[in-house]
Amino acid sequence: MIICNALTRRYDDITAISDLTLTIEDQEVFGLLGPNGAGKTTTMRMLACLISPTAGDATIGGHSILDRQGQQEIRRITGLLPEAPGLYDTLSAHANLDFYGKLYGMPSSLRERSIKEVLEKFDLWDRRDDAVGTFSKGMRQKVAIARAILHDPTYLFLDEPTAGLDPKASKTVRDYIVSLREEGKTIVINTHNLGEAERICDRVALINGRMIQVGPPENLAKGLFARTLTVTLTEEDPSLAERLGTLPFVASVEASGARLKLAVTDPERTNPQLVRWLVEQGAQVQFIEEEEYSLEDVYLALIEESGRR
Amino acid sequence: MIPQNAMAVMRKDLAEFRRQKLVIGSIIAMPLLLGILIPISLFAPIAMEAPDGPTWDVENLFSTGALDPSWTMPETSSVLEGIETADVALSNTRVDNATIERAVLTGCIVHDTELRNATLDSCALDNVDLYNCIVTNSKGTALDGNAIMSIDSELTFERTRESDLEQLLPTFLNMTLILFIILPVTLPTIIASYSIVGEKNNKSLEPILASPTTDGELLLGKVLSAFVPSIASTLGAVVVGGALVNVFLAQLGEPLLPNLTWILGILVLAPLACIMSILACVIVSSRVTDVRAAQQVGGFIVMPVIVLMFGVLAGVILLTPLAMLAICAAFAAANGGLYYFAKAIFNREDILIRWA
Incomplete structure (x- = not known):
């Protein structure tokens, strides 16, 4: 479990992230979303014990990032994929991974086995002896991810894992992240790719120098937007919209031809009354559906709102 | 006992150097050329001046x-x-x-x-x-x-x-020794700048720092990766150069190298000077914005040895074994101070946030 408690980091007089408090459960894929400069990378660096917080604390697997001994333990149980792959171009993929295997104290036989396993997973085993400088961007990113997971960490910090990858490579990485969760790993992802976050994250936190909102992607819209029902009639009825507006559970009505948009607060409870009322009014109802908001809608609305504050 | 992670960093750096043909080429070629040129330029004229017959015993x-x-x-x-x-x-x-x-x-x-x-x-x-x-x-x-x-x-x-020869020979031998000691001071400025600031520019420091490698192990690994090729190259040059000097000394009927001053100079002072240069590079690297600036400022690192050379040439410093021990002690003390300063500034946060 990762617990952040009022985590704050300032660079001189600039506050990168302030009072970040959140809990990331084990075996969760957790997304950190936010615009450039929101403090996502700073947060990840603090959790990876690369930089220390100005205030606050965080624990990973019960080890504090403030404690020197704890930091060493955290480094052993975490894997980091930084923003840039940071590979040694003149060395082969195997040599790159072998170096990091040694840094994590992996014995030679385990190192060889793990290198083979991760390179095969990313279809790079046949290119293991080639210098990574000759690799495509996608291949380099795969080697960097392989490096992060080589020592079988319990917690993974992935900063923009699919940045610059083509759709096929992105899917490979996403599928792999999901499979890692199934293996019991806890994964924190920094991403700008909202679709990706929506697809693979169990929960996301929107941050912009501070925490804005946290929750499962599908729940973030709740409470942010009024819930909207779209009622499609077989034919236009101009007076129906006016009469609908008088119902106590309808906040507003917007008519567009035979289509009516109703803002409601609790559709699960009031929809049966609504349907009954429409039938009583003689309306010929074709469809009733609730409008869905994407994570992108939520993101843009929340970031805009946080910017206004 | 060198920590395993420091050894891993050193081996990785050396593997990288091996693939940098220009870097490794300059590290090997420059000392070897000097190892050949210094004895020839200093001792050949003396040997040619000397008569073929037996010298005065x-x-x-x-x-x-x-x-x-x-x-x-x-x-x-x-x-x-x-x-x-x-x-x-x-x-x-x-x-x-x-x-x-x-x-x-x-x-x-x-x-x-x-x-x-x-x-x-x-x-x-x-x-x-x-x-x-x-x-x-x-x-x-x-x-x-x-x-x-x-x-x-x-x-x-x-x-x-x-005799004239007896007056000149110690000066020439000392100067040759000092020139050989300048090598391990200049060579690491290229390697250390590359291996420390270059790592940051390559954006490969972050994953290293996220591993259980301590700051001290990383610093030691970086020092060793600059130290080993510099000293190896210097020793190679000294073997070649010393052999050439001995050819001339044999011709002149003089005692052959190594003498105690040379043994102290090459085995003690040269490594100390090399470490001093690397530590100074680490400190310089933390205060400049890129590799070029590190190398440029690193040029000043050679100054203490240049001062030593001029002292020898001017006859102010006589490189006797005792003097050599005193110089070694001074370099060791300077290294101690530089090490603590380098260690103080070589921490992951500074490297990530402030270094070039």
């Missing part, structure tokens, strides 16, 4: 050349003073403060004089420089010169001053 003459008790001071009939002459035959003459070439001197008393290509028999010599001379049945004090072609057992010498 004063100590040996002292032990074997006892003067015949029956030998008596020659009677002189004339005086030759303050002249420069050549192709003369002098007999029973008193020669004072002269320079004479191609002469045959018999029964002469010679003071404060330089004789070249001369044959002397039954002469008394005092403060005389002899070059390419044949000396028989004579007595001499305060003699000097590059070679005496032939002597007999009746002759005895008393050495009171050093």
